[in-house]
Amino acid sequence: GQQLNQSPQSMFIQEGEDVSMNCTSSSIFNTWLWYKQDPGEGPVLLIALYKAGELTSNGRLTAQFGITRKDSFLNISASIPSDVGIYFCAGRSRIRGSNYKLTFGKGTLLTVNP
Amino acid sequence: GAVVSQHPSWVICKSGTSVKIECRSLDFQATTMFWYRQFPKQSLMLMATSNEGSKATYEQGVEKDKFLINHASLTLSTLTVTSAHPEDSSFYICSAREFDGRPPYFGPGTRLTVT
Numbered sequence: 001g002q003q004l005n006q007s008p009q010s011m012f013i014q015e016g017e018d019v020s021m022n023c024t025s026s027s028i029f030n031t032w033l034w035y036k037q038d039p040g041e042g043p044v045l046l047i048a049l050y051k052a053g054e055l056t057s058n059g060r061l062t063a064q065f066g067i068t069r070k071d072s073f074l075n076i077s078a079s080i081p082s083d084v085g086i087y088f089c090a091g092r093s094r095i096r097g098s099n100y101k102l103t104f105g106k107g108t109l110l111t112v113n114p
Numbered sequence: 115g116a117v118v119s120q121h122p123s124w125v126i127c128k129s130g131t132s133v134k135i136e137c138r139s140l141d142f143q144a145t146t147m148f149w150y151r152q153f154p155k156q157s158l159m160l161m162a163t164s165n166e167g168s169k170a171t172y173e174q175g176v177e178k179d180k181f182l183i184n185h186a187s188l189t190l191s192t193l194t195v196t197s198a199h200p201e202d203s204s205f206y207i208c209s210a211r212e213f214d215g216r217p218p219y220f221g222p223g224t225r226l227t228v229t
Contacts, residue, residue: 033217042118042207042220043158088157092217100146100211100218104157 006089006105013079014113021087021108022073029091032065032072033102037086046087047074079112086110116142118210120221127198127228134194135224137208143188144210148218149181152205164191198228 006023013019023032031050035043047058049065049072056063062075072091076083089105117140127133137147146165150158162178164170164185172178182194191210195202205225209218 031217035220040205040223040225042120042209042223044220045217048217101160101163102148102218104159106157 004089004091004103004105006108008108009106010109010111012111012113015079015081017079019076019079019083019110020073021089021110022071023089023091023105024071025091025103026070027091027093028069029093029103030069031092032063033090033092034061034063034072034074035088035090037088037107039085043088076110079110081112081114084110084112116140116210116212116219118144118208118219118221120206120208120224122224123222124225125227127226129199129228130197132194132196133198133226134192135206135208135226137191137193137210137221139189139210139212139219142210142212144191144212145188146211146218147185147191148209148211149183149191149193150207150209152207152223154205158207161193195226198226200228202226203228 004023004025034046037043047063052069054065060077086107088107090102119138121136149161152158161176162170162172164183166185166188170183185191205223207223209220211218
């Protein structure tokens with residue numbers, strides 16, 4: 001089946017630093033999504049990308065849909081303590097009858113030191 | 115934004131009993147709902163996809179007789195873990211899709227502990 005390679009697995013940074021994480025796949029995706037999950041809660045959608053090459057921002061977050069449609073990155077600028085959590089990438093491939101089935105990366109655990 | 119709720123938020127049950135988890139879309143009609151399982155420090159694994167009024171589609175390796183899914187209305191889907199065992203202890207998360215083209219919204223999850 002489809003697999004997403006997400007890196008890094010974890011990051012420990014100082015408040016104010018910028019952060020970058022990415023996902024790569026051996027398969028093409030039509031949609032890339034980035035979620036954040038806090039402990040004991042469900043994922044919350046941060047950014048959705050629908051077209052190859054698309055660059056989208058949401059406040060301090062910026063994400064891009066790779067030209068090859070096999071990768072995506074997420075950048076967080078000027079990190080703050082509340083950015084702590086697990087960030088997941090997810091891809092959707094338009095398989096007939098797939099019902100918007102998502103494939104998730106393994107996640108990036110972000111720790112921000114105040 | 116759209117809100118998805120789950121009930122209960124956590125449950126402890128004894129081995130051999132059954133547990134039902136509800137997933138509701140509070141302010142939209144969900145034509146499709148998804149059930150995921152997440153073990154500690156791991157990613158979300160899709161268990162099954164359910165469309166309102168039809169049988170759920172289970173992912174490979176997920177026992178449909180053990181994890182019963184019902185999607186009787188456009189706002190409610192239930193997951194019943196039958197004859198639960200300690201290895202079924204996990205974080206169960208549902209998501210609901212409003213209409214095609216938009217990403218699904220996730221519920222807050224249900225922590226199941228089987229003793």
